[in-house]
Amino acid sequence: MAISGGEQDDESDYEAFLHIVHLSDMHYRDESGASDLRMERGARKIAGYFQRCGAQGLSEWMLRKWHQGTAGQDSTAHERxxxxxxxxxxxxxxxxVETWLLDTGDLSSLGDLGSLQNAVACLKEYQDILGASKLLTLYGNHDAWPGKFPLRASRKELHAHRTQMRSTKLFPPSWPMMPLSIAIPHCQSRVLLQGVSSVIDDRWLNARALGRVGIDPNWLPAREGVHQLRKLAADAEQHWHADGSTRDFRILAVHHPIHYPPPRPTWTMHMKNDADVADALAAFSQKGxxxxxQLVLSGHTHETYPAWGELPAQVxxxxxxxxxxxxxxLVAGSQAQATYTEGGKLKKREQALPQEFQILTFFAAPRSAHRQLVIERRVVRRTNNNGxxxxxxxxxxEVEAITLSY
Structure with a gap:
């Protein structure tokens, strides 16, 4: 199936009407920003202990995990x-074809303001190049770091940082977001893209990279904050089509995947209330x-999912x-994070995670195909930080396609 490039003479053809360029996990690290030297030395001290005990593999694993979490962007990635x-x-x-640019979080590695500002400047440049009409930027768990590993941060530091993030206009001041919207050709329906925050501004939970979609701001009690999923449902119901039957195709953008690519980690990385979030999304269908x-777009894992070649043709x-x-x-990989190497070399048994992202193209079905969309996915990759x-x-x-009903 080829992209039409705009309006078709024959309405029986599928028509491309939207690109979503989906980036994630840039992990920008500005050289003028802070370095958490104390945590760095602590990690190396523990790794050295493991090594002296003969656990060489565990020592290397710990250092690799620490550096993969804190390494900044590849210096050549932006230009390429x-x-x-x-x-x-x-x-x-x-x-x-109208284009939206979406970034699903972790713009920075340590959450410092300089890194975040530089990352947003990169996104603005990408938006200008693409001529993208909309830019949606989510908040990632690393963006909630107050310039250091959260386990070492005081409550005062965490509060100051999260307050700053809500006032800089780098991210939306509250969640969920009002949707981006575009009409679907040949019908009255629309594609709606909304974002929610899954970040937990907390020392212990964020240190384990855990997420949760719940009250916003997440540090407030339920009676004082906004329940994001209830607000999503209420907003959707408030803006229903007047005819009582027309449905929209809804996309949810969230940093932590709801379905974590298997195997789902037990103690780290996952969304703590993923089952509750999934139930809320599905239960809404009882309203008719x-x-x-219908579609969830995420980042966080640093690897494209489903892997290239494994997207099913039918949902x-x-x-x-x-x-x-x-x-x-659908999960986008890490767009630009540098690969960790100890001593400037990548061990032969290890392979660098590719720098990658995805481009989704939405096709409206002809009138004869009721409430149906075809989404083409293109995965863009730069292997081993080269070329x-x-x-x-x-x-x-160079394309995979999946058919979805709504």
Whole structure:
């Protein structure tokens, strides 16, 4: 299926009407920002203890995990990404279609203001290159770090940082967000993209990279904050189509995946209330207007999911538990984070995580295909931090497609 590049003469054809360029986990680290030297030395001290005890593998694992969590962006990634996006925007195959730019969080490694400002400046440049009409930026768990590992931060430091994040206009001041919206050709429905925050501004839980979609701001008691999922449902119901039957296609953007790519970690990384969130999204369908989200877009894991070549052609072919049938979870990899190397070298048995992101193109079905969308996914990758960004390719070409009903 080829991108139409705009309006088609024959309405029976599927028509491309939206690109979502989905980036995540830039992990920018400004050189003028803070370095958590105390935690760095502590991690090395513990790793040295393991090494002296003969646990060489455990020692290396600990150092790798620490540095993968705190390493900044690859210094060559920004220029190479600008080059790719320029070619994409100039390619007539992709031109003439509205574009949204989405970043699902972890713009920074340590959460310091200088790194966040530089990361947002990069995103603004990408938006200009793409001619993207909208830019949606989420808050990641690393962005909640107050310039140091959260376990070492005081309550006063955490409060000052989260207050600053809400007042700088780098991120939305409150969640959930009002949706980005675009009409779907050939019908009265719309595509709606909304964002919620899954970040927990807490020393212990954020140190384990755990997330939760709940009260916003998350440090307030329930009676004082906004329950994000209830607010999403109430807003959706308030803006229903007047005819009483027209449904919209809803996308939820959230940093932590609801369906964590298997195997789901037990003590770290996952969304603590993922099952409750999934239940809330599905339960909304009892109102007769479809699920609260048919598609979930996330980051956090640093790897594209489903992996390139594994996207099912039909949503019914796979259930992304705890999501239900008819819902899809897509995760973007780390767009620009540098690969950790000890002593400047990557060990032979290790492989650098690729720098990658995804481009989703939405196609409206003809009138004869009731409440149906086709989404093409292109995965853009830069392997081992070398060379240009390029589209992943296989024997079937450079695109995967999935059909979704709403």
């Amino acid at each position: 990404l600008c080059t790719f996006l320029t070619k994409f925007a100039d390619n007539p195959q992709f031109a003439g 207007r479809g699920k609260l989200a 019914a072919a796979h259930v992304y538990s705890p999501l239900t049938a008819g819902q899809v979870q 240009p960004y390029d589209l992943m390719k296989s024997g079937d070409g």
